[in-house]
Amino acid sequence: xxxxxxxxxxxxxxxxxxxxxxxxxxxxxxxxxxxxxxxxxxxxxxxxxxxxxxxxxxxxxxxxxxxxxxxxxxxxxxxxxxxxxxxxxxxxxxxxxxxxxxxxxxxxxxxxxxxxxxxxxxxxxxxxxxxxxxxxxxxxxxxxxxxxxxxxxxxxxxxxxxxxxxxxxxxxxxxxxxxxxxxxxxxxxxxxxxxxxxxxxxxxxxxxxxxxxxxxxxxxxxxxxxxxxxxxxxxxxxxxxxxxxxxxxxxxxxxxxxxxxxxxxxxxxxxxxxxxxxxxxxxxx
Amino acid sequence: xxxxxxxxxxxxxxxxxxxxxxxxxxxxxxxxxxxxxxxxxxxxxxxxxxxxxxxxxxxxxxxxxxxxxxxxxxxxxxxxxxxxxxxxxxxxxxxxxxxxxxxxxxxxxxxxxxxxxxxxxxxxxxxxxxxxxxxxxxxxxxxxxxxxxxxxxxxxxxxxxxxxxxxxxxxxxxxxxxxxxxxxxxxxxxxxxxxxxxxxxxxxxxxxxxxxxxxxxxxxxxxxxxxxxxxxxxxxxxxxxxxxxxxxxxxxxxxxxxxxxxxxxxxxxxxxxxx
Numbered sequence: 387x388x389x390x391x392x393x394x395x396x397x398x399x400x401x402x403x404x405x406x407x408x409x410x411x412x413x414x415x416x417x418x419x420x421x422x423x424x425x426x427x428x429x430x431x432x433x434x435x436x437x438x439x440x441x442x443x444x445x446x447x448x449x450x451x452x453x454x455x456x457x458x459x460x461x462x463x464x465x466x467x468x469x470x471x472x473x474x475x476x477x478x479x480x481x482x483x484x485x486x487x488x489x490x491x492x493x494x495x496x497x498x499x500x501x502x503x504x505x506x507x508x509x510x511x512x513x514x515x516x517x518x519x520x521x522x523x524x525x526x527x528x529x530x531x532x533x534x535x536x537x538x539x540x541x542x543x544x545x546x547x548x549x550x551x552x553x554x555x556x557x558x559x560x561x562x563x564x565x566x567x568x569x570x571x572x573x574x575x576x577x578x579x580x581x582x583x584x585x586x587x588x589x590x591x592x593x594x595x596x597x598x599x600x601x602x603x604x605x606x607x608x609x610x611x612x613x614x615x616x617x618x619x620x621x622x623x624x625x626x627x628x629x630x631x632x633x634x635x636x637x638x639x640x641x642x643x644x645x646x647x648x649x650x651x652x653x654x655x656x657x658x659x660x661x662x663x664x665x666x667x668x669x670x671x
Numbered sequence: 672x673x674x675x676x677x678x679x680x681x682x683x684x685x686x687x688x689x690x691x692x693x694x695x696x697x698x699x700x701x702x703x704x705x706x707x708x709x710x711x712x713x714x715x716x717x718x719x720x721x722x723x724x725x726x727x728x729x730x731x732x733x734x735x736x737x738x739x740x741x742x743x744x745x746x747x748x749x750x751x752x753x754x755x756x757x758x759x760x761x762x763x764x765x766x767x768x769x770x771x772x773x774x775x776x777x778x779x780x781x782x783x784x785x786x787x788x789x790x791x792x793x794x795x796x797x798x799x800x801x802x803x804x805x806x807x808x809x810x811x812x813x814x815x816x817x818x819x820x821x822x823x824x825x826x827x828x829x830x831x832x833x834x835x836x837x838x839x840x841x842x843x844x845x846x847x848x849x850x851x852x853x854x855x856x857x858x859x860x861x862x863x864x865x866x867x868x869x870x871x872x873x874x875x876x877x878x879x880x881x882x883x884x885x886x887x888x889x890x891x892x893x894x895x896x897x898x899x900x901x902x903x904x905x906x907x908x909x910x911x912x913x914x915x916x917x918x919x920x921x922x923x924x925x926x927x928x929x930x931x932x933x934x935x936x937x938x939x940x941x942x943x944x945x946x
Contacts, residue, residue, distance in 0.1 A: 431759070431944075431946065434762075434763045435945075436758075436759065436762055436763070436944065436945040436946050437944045437945070437946075438942070438943065438944055454765065454766075454767060454768065455674075455765040455766070455767050456765075457765075458763065458764065458765035458766075459765040461763070463760070463763040465756060465759060465760050465763075467756050468756075468760075469755065469756045469757040469759070469760040469761070470755050470756070470757065471685070471757060472684075472685050472688040472689060473681065473684045473685050473688070474684070477681070477684050481677055481680075481681050481764075482764060484673070484677050485674060485677060485764050485765055485766050486764060486765060511688065524760075537763075
């Protein structure tokens with residue numbers, strides 16, 4: 387479906403992409419990883435038809451550069467850094483919906499599912515929203531249309547656990563019908579979301595691997611944690627994951643989204659000396 | 672067409688919230704207010720009094736301020752948007768590049784022309800309320816000159832924005848363009864004439880390539896139809912164009928120049944890297 391054929395790009399003689407050959411099929415969820423300067427953003431911009439380059443990039447045989455409106459109508463994009471737009475949120479939603487041929491209500495509903503109540507912020511400048519609110523809105527605008535390719539640059543970085551859980555659910559709903567390209571400079575941030583990993587280094591593909599795909603995007607884990615003594619910092623951290631205190635801060639219970647398990651364990655690892663017991667059980671969707 | 676208007680609307684909304692627009696509107700509104708405040712309508716110059724006197728002064732001040740204002744604000748916001756990632760996001764949406772580029776120009780044109788025009792309309796309204804006679808021919812022609820001036824320098828601004836890859840470079844280039852046009856008004860042109868001993872027709876021809884000179888001469892022509900203040904140059908201009916012909920030239924040429932610059936900017940924009 388997506389095809390990169392000998393794609394090369396240089397800026398002032400510095401070769402940023404060096405002969406990239408890739409084929410990505412429908413339904414694949416690809417992690418695009420690599421250190422800063424590896425070429426991830428440049429590759430994404432070539433895919434979006436924003437950069438000129440050697441070689442060819444096609445989506446279902448069409449060039450995103452020459453057939454912009456047709457090809458980009460099928461791509462939902464979430465940038466890593468939200469653009470500093472001064473326009474009101476309502477105006478931005480209206481513009482995105484109009485050019486993408488979707489209903490603004492669909493975007494507003496999706497933002498709502500991610501925990502962003504759009505009504506009070508419709509007249510607020512987009513740039514004045516918090517980082518998390520901007521991210522939710524950008525995700526809602528990317529998913530709130532019939533995009534068959536989702537290109538996301540660190541999409542969950544600014545989301546709280548609850549919003550991430552909902553974000554994974556939204557991705558699960560699109561898993562069969564869309565191809566996803568998720569960029570990150572750390573694999574552990576996105577590993578649980580994908581079934582293929584492509585690593586770039588110095589503009590070349592240095593790893594292209596399929597990964598075990600037995601974790602549902604919408605899966606949930608019931609989790610119970612016992613601690614040796616009450617610890618305010620740990621209580622606060624668990625509170626942000628919506629865990630319930632079962633008694634005096636010693637017993638905690640909650641659910642964790644399947645794809646978020648690594649991140650959750652990363653958080654608990656900081657308090658490993660405090661934890662006396664931890665259990666995580668898959669409970670389905 | 673729908674995408675073009677959507678982009679124009681987007682640019683208007685963005686501009687209305689930008690600080691430069693507030694300053695821009697205050698400057699031109701302020702000029703008119705100051706001119707009234709200092710009783711310019713009661714003073715007399717070359718037989719001009721009342722609102723004609725005010726409009727003549729207003730157009731002279733606008734000619735000094737508008738070009739650099741339009742150039743700097745256009746390149747700052749367009750190149751700034753590109754640097755800040757606005758282009759990366761908005762151009763990932765399915766908008767055609769033509770709709771995006773020309774929509775931006777339409778939106779920006781309205782935003783830069785309307786405050787200047789509104790200040791002139793305000794002057795006319797105040798004059799009507801005070802019972803001062805309104806010179807409609809001057810008002811109409813100056814409106815056309817302002818529209819041409821805005822189109823010309825917006826075109827230059829968009830061309831510079833398409834070429835420059837950073838805000839600093841774009842601002843530097845815009846300033847350089849303005850400075851070159853300004854110096855060619857007199858200093859460089861005089862130098863060239865003295866050094867090369869060129870024919871007056873050639874010198875006047877070079878001067879009239881410069882849109883700033885075209886506007887200055889056109890503004891003079893309204894209250895000095897024989898262009899006496901220009902000395903011998905007046906003969907060349909009036910012999911070549913005639914009085915009415917020159918007035919038409921002064922509106923048409925800068926507008927076409929602006930369109931040509933914008934067209935070149937679009938050509939460069941669509942064949943290069945977008946963000």
